[in-house]
Amino acid sequence: MKKQFLVIGLGRFGSSITKTLIQNGHEVLAVDKNEQNVQDMASIATHALQADCTDEGVLRELGVSNFTHGIVAIGDDLQASILTTVLLKELNVPKVTAKARNEMHGKVLSKVGADHVVYPERDMGIRLGNQLSSDTLIDYIELSPDYNLAEILAPPAMNGKSLKELHIRAKYGCTIMAIKKGHHINVSPKADDAIHTGDILLIIGSNEDIRQLENDYERV
Numbered sequence: 709m710k711k712q713f714l715v716i717g718l719g720r721f722g723s724s725i726t727k728t729l730i731q732n733g734h735e736v737l738a739v740d741k742n743e744q745n746v747q748d749m750a751s752i753a754t755h756a757l758q759a760d761c762t763d764e765g766v767l768r769e770l771g772v773s774n775f776t777h778g779i780v781a782i783g784d785d786l787q788a789s790i791l792t793t794v795l796l797k798e799l800n801v802p803k804v805t806a807k808a809r810n811e812m813h814g815k816v817l818s819k820v821g822a823d824h825v826v827y828p829e830r831d832m833g834i835r836l837g838n839q840l841s842s843d844t845l846i847d848y849i850e851l852s853p854d855y856n857l858a859e860i861l862a863p864p865a866m867n868g869k870s871l872k873e874l875h876i877r878a879k880y881g882c883t884i885m886a887i888k889k890g891h892h893i894n895v896s897p898k899a900d901d902a903i904h905t906g907d908i909l910l911i912i913g914s915n916e917d918i919r920q921l922e923n924d925y926e927r928v
Contacts, residue, residue, distance in 0.1 A: 862906065879921075
C-alpha cells in the first residue's frame with residue numbers, strides 16, 4: 709500500500725531512506741536547507757524542496773499533516789532536529805521518526821514527542837563489532853535491547869545432526885526460525901530436519917544466549 713513520507717534532512721542517512729522508500733513504491737517529499745542536497749534528490753524523490761523546517765509557517769505550507777510519516781534525519785544541528793520534531797508533532801503528523809546522534813539527544817527527542825528514535829551510527833558500530841567478533845555470525849537484526857534475530861553459519865560440529873539432537877532451545881533458550889541451504893529456505897524447520905556444514909541458521913534469542921551458543925560451538 710502506497711504511503712506518503714516526509715523526509716527532512718538529506719545527508720547520507722536521509723538520502724538513503726528516501727531512495728529506499730521510493731524503491732519500495734512510496735511517495736516521498738524530501739526537504740533540506742542545502743540546495744545541493746536537494747538537487748541530488750530531485751530526480752529520485754517524488755518532490756524535493758529547499759526549505760527551513762524549523763519554521764512552523766514553512767511546515768504548514770508544506771502540508772505536513774497530510775503525510776502518514778515524518779522522518780527527521782537532520783545530522784549535526786541538534787537544535788534544528790529537536791525543534792523540527794516538536795513542530796511535526798504539534799502539526800499532527802501521525803508518526804515521527806527522528807535520528808539521534810547520541811543517547812542524550814535521543815532522550816530529548818523522545819521527550820518532545822518522537823514516536824521512534826533511531827541511532828544509525830551507534831547501531832552500525834554495534835552490528836559491525838559483533839560481526840568482527842565472531843567467526844560464524846553473518847548478520848543480525850536488533851529486535852530490542854536484549855533480543856536479536858541472527859544469521860549464523862552452521863559450525864562443523866552441527867553437521868549431520870537434527871534439531872532434536874542439538875537441543876538448541878533447551879540448552880540455550882534460542883529458537884532456529886529457518887535454515888538456509890543455498891537458495892532454498894526451510895522456514896519453521898521440524899525437529900527431524902538436519903543441519904549441514906555451510907547452512908545458514910536464522911536464530912532468535914537473547915544477545916547473551918546467542919553469544920553463548922556461538923562460543924560453545926567454536927570450542928568444539
